[in-house]
Amino acid sequence: MQAHPFRVGVAGLGTVGAAALKIIARQDNALTERAGRAIRVTAVSARDRSRDRGHDLSRYRWFDDPVALARSDEVDCVVELMGGADGPAKAVVETAIEHGKHVVTANKALLARHGLDLARRAEERGVALAFEASAAGGIPVVKTLREALAGNRITRIYGILNGTCNYILSRMESDGLDFATCLAAAQKLGYAEADPTFDIGGFDTAHKLALLTSLAFGTEIDAQSIYVEGIEKITPLDLKMADELGFRIKLLGVAERSEAGIEQRVHPTMVPKSSAIAQVMGVTNAVTIDADAVRELTLIGPGAGGDATASAVVSDIADVASGTVSPPFGRPTARLDKAERAPMQRHEGGYYIRLTVHDRLGVAAGVASRMAEARISIESIVQKRPAGSLPPSDKHGRSGDPVPLVLITYAATEAAIREALEKIAGDGLVSEEPQVIRIERE
Incomplete structure (x- = not known):
């Protein structure tokens, strides 16, 4: 006996939603072969019914209320593409799970705020909460x-x-x-x-x-x-x-x-x-x-764009239609660790630091001294006069004008860097807020 079609309701018909409809229609046969059953969009919902989305929507049931779509008996899987951490998007996903429907979403803001609770609910109801499209568009990093x-x-x-x-x-x-x-x-x-x-x-x-x-x-x-x-x-x-x-x-x-x-x-x-x-x-x-x-x-x-993100959405739909229901975060929520989070002050690595200093004798030495006091080793130091600046005006070859002084450090803690920069500012050696960029090695 041939399995009944997997019925999909799409809430949100922006760039990604419209692209998903087109991919499902275009890849009809391939998706059926992959999932072992036909995938059919049966319902849609969006704020503006009159907008031209480049796709014939007359074949689908229209819901003005996306939450009503989420509880409809005409859908097996709700695709939430409205966006937003709360409000209608959250209500749609919660309603779909409560009514035993699978959920596919691209909503990273919603998941970042409520993902743990939603995953727990999905596990209790035995439905999927799939979100490949939420992390890096068309890149399959979640899987x-x-x-x-x-x-x-x-x-x-x-x-x-x-x-x-x-x-x-x-x-x-x-x-x-x-x-x-x-x-x-x-x-x-x-x-x-x-x-x-x-x-x-x-x-x-x-x-x-x-x-x-x-x-x-x-x-x-x-x-x-x-x-x-x-x-x-x-x-x-x-x-x-x-x-x-x-x-x-x-x-x-x-x-x-x-x-x-x-x-x-x-x-x-x-x-x-x-x-x-x-x-x-x-x-x-x-x-x-x-x-x-x-x-x-x-x-x-x-990482973005209608087709790329919709590709990830449709991939999730096909997986769920084939019967693949995995714990959303790789393991049951009850077994997710409450890991200790390292504070930024304890981060250790190399740093690029650009200081705007007065072009005077001893400034670079003063900066280096403060870095040494904080036990920060300097890999390189570069001082350049801006293009078009006036020639040096004193006998030491210094103009006194603001110039950039760039430091590259060996591994140091964030706390040490901040401590040294506070002292350098207190010494009156800089005329602007320092630019600090962390270095990520291979």
Whole structure:
């Protein structure tokens, strides 16, 4: 007897939702063969019924209320693509699970805040909560962590998880443009929202990192403990100096085991130009996983866009339709650890520090002295006069004007770096707030 069709209801018909409908229609036969049963969209819901989405919606039942769709007897799986950490999206997912329906979502904000509770509910009801599309668009990193690397002990996972930020930094580097100009270009191209704070401030990356951390280390989601910095303060000078020193600057989400616990951090990062992740430019995403058996695995691909994200959504639908129902975070929620989170002050690594100092005799020595007091070893120090600056005016060859002084340190703790910089500021050696960028080695 042929299995009855797997009935899907899609709540949210934006770029991703519309693309998912088209993929399901286009790949009808292939999906049926893969799942062992036909996959049929039976219901849809969105705020605007009249909008042209490039797809015939007349064949589906329309629900003005997405929560009503979630409890409808006409669907077996609810695909939530509305977005938002609370409100209608949360109500839809909770209602679907309560009524014994599988859930597929791309909503990283919802999962970062409520994922543990939703996963527990899904396990109790014996339904799937699938979210491949939530972490890195079209890159299958969730399945890789949850299934393909089950025999590995992961020590670190880090990556470029936001295409908007990577596009801006790539344009700043390649064209020598400032941040504001490249942000405006990203908005014009549709890569950045009118209010880009969520992306450029690092919060989108933090939500994705929270999910990947849980999958990688078998721990409960703890998005609140993630240290977050955005890219707003990166300057063309920083990118130029990085290039000269053999690095590129990327906004990375990083989670790793350390003696102090599990670090979770999002910030601009210098990566060696020789690394795979340094080659990733534009809106592309990349995730690198360090593990004992595979050593280093890097996944690269489109991290956003309708087709790429919809591809991950449809993949989840096909898995669920075939009968694959795994614990959302790789193991039952009752067995997720409450891992100790390492505070950022205890992070240890190399640092790029750009100070704006007065071009006077003894300033560099004063800076070096404060670093030594904090037991920070300096790998290199570079002082450059800005292009077009006036020639030196005193007998020591110093102009007295503000100039950049760039330090690269060997491994040091965040606390030591901050202590040294406070003392340097107290000595009156700097005229601007220091620029501090952490270095992530291979």
